[in-house]
Amino acid sequence: MGMIETRKFIRLAAVLLLSLFLLSCAKSGRINDVMVMDDTRDVLVYARLQSLLKEDTEKMIHAGVAVSCTFYVNFYQQRSSWFDHRLSSQVVRNTIKYDNIKKNIYVKMHLNGKVIDAAQFTDFDSAVSSLIDLNGISVAHVGKLRKTEKYYVEIKAKVGKAEHSGFVRYIMLFLPFMETETPWYRKEFVWKE
Amino acid sequence: MKEPVGQNQMDIREKRRRKRERILIIMTVIVIAFLTYAGNQFFQKQADWGAANNIFFVGLLNINIILILFLIFLIVRNVVKLVFERRRGILGSKLRTKLVTAFVSLSLIPTVILFFVSINFLSNSIENWFSVKIGDALNQTLDLAHIHYQQTEEQAKYYARQIASDITLNQLYDLERTDFLVNLAQLKQKNFKLGYLRITFDNRDKDVVFQDAAFPGVPADIFTAKVREDLYAGKDIAIVKPSNSGDLINVLVPIYSHVSPYEVIGYVFVGALIPKDIVDKMAVVSNTSEAYSQLRLFKTPIKLSYIITLSIVTLLIIFSATWFGLFLAKGITEPIQDLAEATHKIAEGNLDHQINIVAEDEIGVLVDSFNQMTRDLKKSDENLQLANADLVERRKYMEAVLLHVSAGILSLDKDGMVTTINRAAEVMLNIQAGNVLHRPCAELLAAENMSVINELLEDAQISGRGVVEKQVELLIPERPLTVLVTITVIHETTGENLGMVMVFEDLTQLQKAERAAAWREVARRMAHEIKNPLTPVQLSAQRLQKRYSDKLGDDSQVFRECTDTIINQVEVLKNLVNEFSRYARMPVTNPVMNDLNETVNDPVLLFQDAHKEITFTFNRGDGIPPLHLDAEQIRRVMVNLLDNAVAAMSKAEGQIEVTTAYDAASRKARVSVTDNGCGVPPSHTMKIFEPYYSTKKSGTGLGLAIVNSIIADHNGAVTVQANLPAGTVVTFELPVPEISAEQEYGKQIASV
Secondary structure (H helix, E strand, O other), rough: OOOOHHHHHHHHHHHHHHHHHHHOOOOOOOOEEEEEEOOOOOEEEEEEEEEOOOHHHHHHHHHOOOOEEEEEEEEEEEEOOOOEEEEEEEEEEEEEEEEEEEEEEEEEEEOOOEEEEEEOOHHHHHHHHHHHEEEEEEEEEEOHHHHHHHHEEEEEEEEEEEEOOOOOOHOOOOOOOOOEEEEEEEEOOOOOO | OOOOOHHHHHHHHHHHHHHHEEEEEEEHHHHHHHHHHHHHHHHHHHHOOOOOHHHHHHHHHHHHHHHHHHHHHHHHHHHHHHHHHHHOOOOOOHHHHHHHHHHHHHHHHHHHHHHHHHHHHHHHHHHHOHHHHHHHHHHHHHHHHHHHHHHHHHHHHHHHHHHHHHHHHOOOOOOHHHHHHHHHHHHHHHOOOOOEEEEEEEEOOOOOOOOOOOOOOOOHHOOOOOHHHHHHHOOOOOEEEOOOOOEEEEEEEEOOOOOOOOOOOEEEEEEEEEEEEHHHHHHHHHHHHHHHHHHHHHHHHHHHHHHHHHHHHHHHHHHHHHHHHHHHHHHHHHHHHHHHHHHHHHHHOOOOOOOOOOOHHHHHHHHHHHHHHHHHHHHHHHHHHHHHHHHHHHHHHHHHHHHHHOOEEOOOOOOOOOEEEEEOOOOOOOOHHHHHHOHHHHHHOOHHHHHHHHHHHHHHOOOOOOOOEEEEEEEEOOOEEEEEEEEEEEEOOOOOOOEEEEEEEHHHHHHHHHHHOOOOOHHHHHHHHHHHHHHHHHHHHHHHHHHOOOOOHHHHHHHHHHHHEEEEEEEHHHHHHHHHHHOOOOOOOOOOOEOOOHHHHHHEEEEEEEEHOOOOEEOOOOOOOEEEEEEEHHHHHHHHHHHHHHOOOOOOOOOEEEEEEEEEOOOOOEEEEOOOOOOOOOHHHOOOOOOOOOOOOOOOOHOOOOOHHHHHOOEEEEEEEOOOOOOOOEEEEEOOOOHHHHHHHHHHHHHH
């Protein structure tokens, strides 16, 4: 194999690899109803994830697969002459798990790795609604904000399976991941006292 | 013979490329195996890496696919190359193809069979996993567990409702009836065997609580806002919470006011415990059911993943076997190819060629033996070349000896074919080597000569010693030849007849010289012995005539005649003896540089004046260089030859032609005296140079003997030939010196 053929082959492989990589990074779903407001004490963020769950998600949840929906919420202070200043970064992770004995669906909410809320549902829709809702997460204390400054919230969501149960994990090779994520959404916020 | 530099460099480049390719293939296989293993491990561990997870896995998978494609490319390329090599008939390609085919077949057939059997087996197994019976059994078990939970919950709700109903009916929420409430609660807790019972009113600070000793306690996170909201909306609440002792079933039932039946004034909290051992058992069932459900959900992808895994492994085995076949075949055929090339090079004469293959197996032994053989061949070749060179030297030496030897040498093989003939033999026998070499001996000479030779050959064959030596006279055209023939039969050491060698020694000149010497001795003795008594005889006869011629009377005439005869004959005898005496006392030749034409011209003019009736012609040759000759003696030679020529004339219109010439090739000056006289018979040509042989009536027979003697003293030769149609040609040749005669002549002139 001559040098020219080798170079061509490497280029082709690189292009193929990059295409597959970009394909794998393809995003779907969106975040709706993003609201940023203050309750005189904290700046609260509300959001709802839409169209990110796949059709077979319900089947998977009922089969006992723990599915997670993670919201990444960053709060920035806008700066004109320099990079924007990130004031806070929150990771809210809701996990849903079906209990096939009790026929209940449990939804747990973690904030930065700690469980802050847990709910039990008997109907799937309510549980999923709880899973995809970001309900009033505090991103900053209003006392630290200035009226003259501009702020914004960046938010994105990612849905993926938490884990397979039992020995399934050992026999599942080359299965496609169900992890998908949304692009970043931006919502401006101006604090008015 | 050295190999071309370009060819060597190409070989090195090709070897390096092949080595690179081998390393590449091995590395690819290793990387594929590693990435497959890493992907598997990574997937199993389920690390929560978010998006990176996806990217890494897809990347891993793609790298694997690319590497497999690369491996396929390399293998296919090698196979295609092999096919082309086979088509072009490159040495070793057929064996390589056979080996690769064998390896691929050996690996392909079982691997493919195993692959399909495995796929079939796996599909059946996976199908069996999800059989309806197992699914039903698991569902039934789950239902049982669920019913157990439900029953426990319903029972707890029932007790709680009953207690709440009693409280409402008896209005035990009044503070005055607190004791009744406590007693009721205690009684119900005992009767219903409740693990935990709490009665809470909005208007009271203290709750009524009764708890079983084994009950672990109420979880704090039960009373969420939603629970409170539902409870005060009149709903019965049941919450299951896990604990260290088992699952707690917490039931909350609202308590209504008796006065206002829709007003919730408090609630009854009943806690029931499902023991841990039961919960654990149900958890096992639950997990198994979950795993089963997930497997059923991912049945097709799991099957696909196994097929992919098996396909990759199968492909790896096939490609590895193909590559191994190629590698092994190359390992076998390359040395064979090298051996063949080396054999070709050695056949071309390059004995320095060595095969550079290091191998421990039989190929290595073969290569070592081949190299050893080449070295031995080279050594033998060198020895052979030395021997050949020695033989060539010997042959050249022998040829030089044969060329320069005065004897004629001729060899015959066992079939009587002439194999060797030297220059002397060619000259002696007047034959050309090209005409007689590899021809039968019978064609060598004329028939009359061959009869003599054949007799000798027969004698040699029958002779016990194998050697015959005999002096014979051969009749070479226009020239008699006396030779001593020695024939030696050659035998191999094993006794095999290899032919014979014939040696001819020319005795003609020797014979001439011997005869001349003998005749000189005879002449000298005759001169000495006869001359001495002649004078007294003559004097005595004269004295007798003087004294008695007048006294005898009538007889005096007779007496005078007789004594005159004696005196005259003695005079004749004296003349004869004087001639012999002169022949015996031939003066020593004193050669100096002389012009041959001038030397010859004087006697011709003398004879022309003396014999007007004969036409003398002198053909003066051009370009004859000055010669070393004794002019006086050469003139005597010419006088004798012209005298003989004149004597041979029997008719009036005689012609004598004298011709001089120079043969530059043989560096000889030639003088011919041609007459149209009576000539000399061929049989007498040998004897005319002998003394006392003459065809003339008054000749002494010493003329040509003297001519022969003088010319021999000048290192020349005299020949006699017939002048057709009549007459004789007597020719003598004189050698021209090697050094530049003109220069020497110039020197002599200068010295004079």
